[in-house]
Amino acid sequence: MSRQLSYSEQVEVFRRLQAANPHPKGELEHLNAFTLLVAVALSAQATDASVNRATRDLFPLADTPQKMLALGEEGLIPYIRTIGLYRNKAKNVIRLSELLVQNFGGEVPSSRAALESLPGVGRKTANVVLNMWWGFPSQPVDTHVFRVGNRTGVAMGDDVVAVERSLENHVPVEFQKLSHHWLILHGRYTCVARKPKCPICPIRDLCTYQEKTPG
Structure with missing residues (x-):
């Protein structure tokens, strides 16, 4: 079972995700x-x-x-x-x-x-x-955020609202505006649903997921 990461662990998780991708963006194209x-x-x-x-x-x-x-x-x-x-x-x-x-x-x-x-x-x-669009630190929870949050211990909950609340309560304030982008992209390309790419994961040592994919 995963456990909820501590505050210091959360800081390090998002510091690393930020270092890997300083300016994450949503991938849906739009004009306004x-x-x-x-x-x-x-x-x-x-x-x-x-x-x-x-x-x-x-x-x-x-x-x-x-x-x-x-x-x-x-x-x-x-x-x-x-x-x-x-x-x-x-x-x-x-x-x-x-x-x-x-x-x-x-x-x-x-x-x-x-x-x-x-x-x-x-x-x-x-x-x-x-x-x-409006720049609020709201926390959209899609399937990627739900999976990554629970799997890593970043934000745990039995449903999307619980994970949203966990993100609001546990993600350090300085990372909240962009946190969902980092988590979505991490879930889309690294912490995938089947056979997560643990060997190349930048937060592998912090992640509380016990069934890590071996190198």
Whole structure:
């Protein structure tokens, strides 16, 4: 069983992740707050790469709620057909565009409650927008963050909200704004779900995971 890392261990974990990647960034391509919101909503149960392939043609044509509404659901579908659950996502994108125009003057709001009032926008999506666009130290928890947090002892919890709270409580303040980027990228490329790449892991000696992949 993993254990929760101490404060000094947390500092060293994020110091090393920062040294390896001083300026981590989300991999979803976007042009503004609206396209970031749409991209994150489209990425549910899909890869960032698949969303980027779809939105490279979409966003130059529809980078505001008003332009997305002009495109319409049937006009949107051909652009996102390669993304999983595309029909339901198309409905959500058009409806959230309507609500942004009706309720928020066409602007993406900067509160979690307002963001979560939009269709297809859950807690993780809201946290991504709050963090990446508005600069809040919010902690989006996706499958990578959930796995890495529990496996390494950085942030432990039985569900995504518990892991989010653990991140807020345990990640040193100076690392909180970028911590989810480091954890996502670490989970995507090093601490992968099957056969994690422990021999090349920069935090191997700090990680509390007992079933480490041998060198």
